[in-house]
Amino acid sequence: MLRIPCPWCGVRDETEFRYRGDASVARPGEHADAAAFAEFVYSRRNPSDWHREWWLHVGGCRRLIAVERHATTHAIRAVAPP
Amino acid sequence: MQNAASPPARAPLLRRSAARYSGWRLFLEALTGHRGWGEAWRKARPRERYRVVVVGGGGHGLATAHSLATEHGITDVAVIERGALGLGNVGRNTTIIRSNYFHPDNIRFYDLSLTLWEQLERQLNFNAMVSQRGTLNLFHTEAQRDLFTRRANAMRLLGVDALELSRAEVRRRVPLIDMDGGRFPVLGGFLQPRGGTARHDAVAWGYARAAAAAGVDVVEHCEVTGIRCQGSRVTGVDTTQGFVGADVVCLAVAGHSSRLAAHVGLTLPIETHVLQAFVSEALKPVLDLVVTYGAGHFYISQSDKGGLVFGGGIDGYNSYGQRGTLPMAEEVAAAAVTLMPALARVRVLRQWGGVMDMSMDGSPIISRTPIDGLFLNAGWCYGGFKAIPAGGRATAHLIAHGEPHPLARHLDLDRFAAGRTIDERGAGPFPYAH
Numbered sequence: 001m002l003r004i005p006c007p008w009c010g011v012r013d014e015t016e017f018r019y020r021g022d023a024s025v026a027r028p029g030e031h032a033d034a035a036a037f038a039e040f041v042y043s044r045r046n047p048s049d050w051h052r053e054w055w056l057h058v059g060g061c062r063r064l065i066a067v068e069r070h071a072t073t074h075a076i077r078a079v080a081p082p
Numbered sequence: 083m084q085n086a087a088s089p090p091a092r093a094p095l096l097r098r099s100a101a102r103y104s105g106w107r108l109f110l111e112a113l114t115g116h117r118g119w120g121e122a123w124r125k126a127r128p129r130e131r132y133r134v135v136v137v138g139g140g141g142h143g144l145a146t147a148h149s150l151a152t153e154h155g156i157t158d159v160a161v162i163e164r165g166a167l168g169l170g171n172v173g174r175n176t177t178i179i180r181s182n183y184f185h186p187d188n189i190r191f192y193d194l195s196l197t198l199w200e201q202l203e204r205q206l207n208f209n210a211m212v213s214q215r216g217t218l219n220l221f222h223t224e225a226q227r228d229l230f231t232r233r234a235n236a237m238r239l240l241g242v243d244a245l246e247l248s249r250a251e252v253r254r255r256v257p258l259i260d261m262d263g264g265r266f267p268v269l270g271g272f273l274q275p276r277g278g279t280a281r282h283d284a285v286a287w288g289y290a291r292a293a294a295a296a297g298v299d300v301v302e303h304c305e306v307t308g309i310r311c312q313g314s315r316v317t318g319v320d321t322t323q324g325f326v327g328a329d330v331v332c333l334a335v336a337g338h339s340s341r342l343a344a345h346v347g348l349t350l351p352i353e354t355h356v357l358q359a360f361v362s363e364a365l366k367p368v369l370d371l372v373v374t375y376g377a378g379h380f381y382i383s384q385s386d387k388g389g390l391v392f393g394g395g396i397d398g399y400n401s402y403g404q405r406g407t408l409p410m411a412e413e414v415a416a417a418a419v420t421l422m423p424a425l426a427r428v429r430v431l432r433q434w435g436g437v438m439d440m441s442m443d444g445s446p447i448i449s450r451t452p453i454d455g456l457f458l459n460a461g462w463c464y465g466g467f468k469a470i471p472a473g474g475r476a477t478a479h480l481i482a483h484g485e486p487h488p489l490a491r492h493l494d495l496d497r498f499a500a501g502r503t504i505d506e507r508g509a510g511p512f513p514y515a516h
């Protein structure tokens with residue numbers, strides 16, 4: 001069980017949250033080419049160490065937060081509002 | 083008393099370790115205390131170079147090497163595995179084999195695999211306990227019935243077996259199911275009679291033995307730590323046992339593809355996620371089909387040892403931790419007792435997790451890459467066990483001919499950028515499908 005410290009609600013169980021994926025991908029500008037959009041939609045760095053990711057606190061404040069979690073140990077080292 | 087250190091007293095007749103396995107051999111070995119079996123495959127140390135180096139000794143890596151050696155005459159091949167064989171996903175899955183897909187390209191590819199499973203044990207001379215007991219998907223709403231009927235029709239159009247079972251037939255075939263229970267009564271089922279299970283780690287052992295007998299070096303406990311290139315051409319791999327040169331390098335490292343690809347600067351359309359499996363205490367025979375719940379993510383079968391083998395969905399967030407977390411265990415248990423209330427008093431004996439490549443369209447990748455000589459067998463999500471025979475054959479075909487196998491053309495890496503994703507579930511670009 002992950003214990004995620006929500007900046008608004010305090011430490012809560014992972015079951016209150018919904019995972020929303022990699023927070024390091026950035027949408028390219030509107031004039032970017034198809035390759036840049038394909039990269040944005042499909043490519044993932046998928047590291048085995050620190051991963052910045054979105055979690056939506058559906059069972060709490062219903063806000064989106066950015067969490068830095070270790071993808072192998074599952075340790076959480078930083079949480080921030082988006 | 084047999085002393086473990088005493089040299090094995092072998093009958094000379096049985097000395098060759100690569101000798102065929104047979105009923106006759108079993109009989110002779112029984113007479114001599116089973117001391118003559120020898121090792122199933124040669125333990126190789128890596129040579130300085132090979133024509134082909136396959137990274138990853140899971141099902142797909144071993145099947146690729148086996149196909150290269152036996153179907154294409156390419157025997158200058160090493161499979162380099164960082165651990166012991168069979169400890170990756172090939173030995174961690176819930177062993178379900180089937181070809182009940184919807185997209186024609188998928189039906190053809192997975193049915194090639196199922197056909198190869200039907201011949202596998204004779205081909206490998208190894209008992210992989212392939213059991214075509216049938217896979218049954220339950221439906222609980224009229225809309226779900228329509229979806230399964232559409233899928234069954236798509237399969238039948240291509241000559242693949244698929245049947246609809248009525249409610250009464252489901253009740254008769256699987257008495258464990260609570261047909262009327264809860265909010266989702268069972269309306270019927272979608273059966274693929276040729277689907278079933280196979281003994282998962284035996285598949286790795288069988289391929290390793292047959293590949294080694296055909297001349298492949300199977301190297302265990304050797305981790306690939308880097309991939310070397312000259313210009314845009316691959317030249318070999320760095321390993322914990324030194325550099326190994328190669329004309330061709332094929333990555334078949336399920337769950338670790340992104341990490342290996344990162345050595346050459348490639349970013350893949352893949353995330354690594356954990357899936358868990360559970361096994362109960364051994365019971366008398368209670369379930370002779372593979373059953374998939376339609377109102378929750380849950381599938382179950384009974385192994386020959388009597389244990390119920392079951393699982394559900396992925397834990398839900400990127401992870402390389404080869405273990406599972408409790409919320410998913412609870413969800414799977416809840417689905418189990420909703421569908422089969424009699425299981426409530428069954429004890430779970432073992433549980434484990436495997437880390438898998440979840441591709442962004444839920445379909446696998448068998449492809450060349452932007453690096454010459456570097457090939458990719460990846461993205462198997464949690465359906466790659468059933469695909470091992472076809473995946474190995476298609477990957478070997480691509481390596482040997484430089485052209486994709488006719489039934490695996492659609493699995494190329496370029497499909498993402500080209501907008502040709504194979505979205506079997508129709509759910510868009512999320513790495514949560516299988």
Ligand SMILES: Cc1cc2nc3c(=O)[nH]c(=O)nc-3n(C[C@H](O)[C@H](O)[C@H](O)COP(=O)(O)OP(=O)(O)OC[C@H]3O[C@@H](n4cnc5c(N)ncnc54)[C@H](O)[C@@H]3O)c2cc1C
Pocket residue numbers: 137138139140141142143162163164165168169170171172173174175176177178179304305306307334335336337338342357358359393434435436437438462463464465466467468469
């Ligand atoms: C719990 C669970 C249940 C599943 N159930 C099913 C099912 O019922 N039916 C189905 O069809 N599929 C199922 N799957 C999926 C299936 O097991 C996988 O898709 C398939 O086994 C992946 O291919 P593989 O056998 O080659 O992988 P693996 O056996 O994982 O092989 C990859 C190998 O690469 C090695 N490796 C990694 N990095 C390196 C390195 N740097 N150097 C050297 N070696 C390396 C690993 O040690 C590993 O042995 C399930 C998976 C899991 C985890």
Ligand SMILES: [Zn+2]
Pocket residue numbers: 006007008009010057060061062063
């Ligand atoms: Zn909150």
